[in-house]
Amino acid sequence: MKTRSKVQTAATGLAVLLALSACGGSATGGTAAADSKTSNTADTSEGVQPDAAAVKLFPQSYKDKGELTVAMDLHYPPTTFLADDNVTPIGLNPDIARLVAKKLGLKLKFENTAFDTIIPGIDGGRYDFTATTMSPTAERLKVLDMIDYLNTGVSVAVAHGNPLNISNDDMCGKNIAVTQGSNAQLKHLPNISEWTCTSKGKPAINGVTLPNVQEALTQLASKRIDGVFYDTPALVWADHQQPNTFTVLTPQVDTRSDHTVAIGLKKGSPLSPALQAATQSVLESPEYKKSLDNWGLNDLAITDAKLN
16 A cells, blocks of 8 residues: 655644544645545435345345444544534545445435444444444454455554654554554554564553544644554545644554454344445445545555455
8 A cells, every 4th residue: 555754634733633523624724625525525326226136135124124324433534534514424434335325225324433332332233334444353253244345554643753763663662542442452552562662671662542533643743642553544634634743654564464444244144245245346336446536545445345
């Protein structure tokens, strides 16, 4: 995946929050292109017709209901967030969810919920599925069926110019933010801390768990933390907001694992075969490529909607 040498976002903590949440208008100095995207609520799935093979696999009881409920944490641009109207879900993940629903001939209902409550909600039957940049880890696959739809990666953002000389291989003793319930918190940062620090007799990386990336970047801007360990697409998005605030370390962090992300639904769900077929149809569609290009993520496409 293509990486950028700098990640830039708003010059103050408040501006960071506004720029990344896309609520209440764009932050001062944001680019016209970014402003246009955050105000554009056009439905990528408009005019998409149902896929007969996928519809045939769908349980009749759900067809009778006529609607799917998707859970998302709508605070993570450019993959999952709210438009400037503070109502309409936009980003790659809402595009994917809408396309999947259209391939099944169904309406879609969004539920905005915290990332770490999504899996319990699916397990408890409150939501039918999620498309929220979630990786198919061994732990998640104990309770979820997961269908691949994107390949991504993770990077570290530090203060502009990297005054602390932090590197991917030397974050030892530094305060590095991760988001609650993320793979970065649960797996990647602890592993990197062991590989690069504690196994060499250096102090462990101090992972600072925060609720979302906006809060993490706000704290980095105010020098309360030393870095943010987060999905590269979101940091690329921040690059389009404001100049000379943060630097993203290159290359991306080597986590010794892949970064495929997947739709998640309850383990053994009767919906799984139909959602896999619908997702495969989406991956082969021009709308999938159009959405990736629109959000600057065209290097992240995959071709196989594998059911994990």
